[in-house]
Amino acid sequence: MTGLPEGIVHYPDHFDRPAQEALVEAVRNVVRAAPLFVPTMPRTGKPMHVRMSNCGSLGWVTDKDNGYRYQPTHPQTGRNWPPIPPALLQLWEDVASFGAPPEACLINFYGDTAKMGLHQDRDEEEFSAPVVSVSLGDDCLFRIGGTTRGGPTRSIRLRSGDVIVLGGAARLCFHGVDRIYPGTSTLLKDGGRINLTLRRVSSAGK
Numbered sequence: 001m002t003g004l005p006e007g008i009v010h011y012p013d014h015f016d017r018p019a020q021e022a023l024v025e026a027v028r029n030v031v032r033a034a035p036l037f038v039p040t041m042p043r044t045g046k047p048m049h050v051r052m053s054n055c056g057s058l059g060w061v062t063d064k065d066n067g068y069r070y071q072p073t074h075p076q077t078g079r080n081w082p083p084i085p086p087a088l089l090q091l092w093e094d095v096a097s098f099g100a101p102p103e104a105c106l107i108n109f110y111g112d113t114a115k116m117g118l119h120q121d122r123d124e125e126e127f128s129a130p131v132v133s134v135s136l137g138d139d140c141l142f143r144i145g146g147t148t149r150g151g152p153t154r155s156i157r158l159r160s161g162d163v164i165v166l167g168g169a170a171r172l173c174f175h176g177v178d179r180i181y182p183g184t185s186t187l188l189k190d191g192g193r194i195n196l197t198l199r200r201v202s203s204a205g206k
């Protein structure tokens with residue numbers, strides 16, 4: 001797609017409907033073992049709009065007392081996160097152009113009114129690896145800015161099956177989700193949107 005900042009690549013419809021259904025099934029299996037939880041903001045303890053889980057050797061979590069971080073275990077069950085499903089490891093192989101596998105896959109579930117404020121993904125050590133993001137279910141309005149807060153932004157609509165890669169000069173760009181468009185997809189039987197982000201966390205030593 002043209003018009004996006006250098007380093008952002010949008011692959012509309014990367015996953016066809018059967019592949020999306022298989023991914024939803026894989027996510028359901030993950031959340032059976034690692035239930036969705038409500039993350040809270042550092043210091044204020046304010047709940048985020050999304051519910052979260054993870055798969056991979058590390059998962060991203062946040063709470064009032066300990067803030068943003070990666071850890072190998074679920075904050076409520078204390079168990080290790082389930083493994084990243086093979087289809088997502090394959091996606092990373094196909095689009096990340098990075099010689100080491102992802103360690104974390106953050107799962108965000110958005111209800112009809114959920115959103116996510118503009119932020120950078122910067123809790124990883126390895127910024128030379130991209131963040132690879134998959135959208136499933138209802139459409140959303142995704143906002144992308146530059147690498148400084150308060151600069152100009154643009155918005156694109158992400159649809160079920162789309163993949164977006166934030167890499168290179170855009171790895172630390174501000175981004176967020178302004179809104180969900182309820183009822184725009186039949187993929188999830190109770191509606192809503194799932195976002196999956198694959199991340200390399202520790203330095204790959206290159």
Ligand SMILES: O=C(O)CCC(=O)C(=O)O
Binds near residue numbers: 142176177195
């Ligand atoms: O839901 C999305 O598309 C973006 C999610 C995101 O930016 C994050 O989890 O850090």
Ligand SMILES: [Mn+2]
Binds near residue numbers: 119
């Ligand atoms: Mn993010």
